[in-house]
Amino acid sequence: MANLCQTVPSTDELKNRIEQALPGANVQVEDLNGTGDHFRAEIVSDRFAGLSRIEQHKLIYDVFGNEIGGPIHALSLKTSTPGGTQ
């Protein structure tokens, strides 16, 4: 199938954008299939403290807006705070 995206997002680009949105966060991004459209991101940030999982994931989705479901076909997330899982 033709790839119509002019710019395929890279793991570095995703990592940088998450880090800009959440300063001080520890971010790891993996390209799951090596095709530049299915990503897995693990993010440790104290910004997540006191937030539900839904709110934590929304913080990250908001960084990418309409790109989720577009050029970024899938973004699997694991979020946690430096102290623990919530």
Added chain:
Amino acid sequence: MSANTEIRNFLEQAIAENEVMLFMKGTPDAPRCGFSMRTSGALNALGVRYAAMDILPDPRIREELSAISDWPTIPQLFVNGKLVGGCDIVMEMYETGELADLLGVEQPEDVEPDEASVQPAAPMALENRLER
């Protein structure tokens, strides 16, 4: 009433009327995406009764669903009218036992996700009454 309003009303009704409501790509028997497969697999493994709706037949379903839930991706699981999350959150909650607690069922001893997806499915089908 516009078609989009009709779709939105239909989705809101489905969320309100079904205690456990899963919006997915494909069906529990024939999921069309790995994330949807894992999410319905977790529900199957817990043996809960749930309604599932395939969002693929009409792109407006997904548009309206995401507008209602403010959640950009599919699948989306609602319990008692409230968004629980997508695949990542549901699988995390499945593995920790929080999902079983939320649904009021026993946590199975073996919670390997790959096992979950091959458990026999007993979902209640939700008829898609939307016009194509």
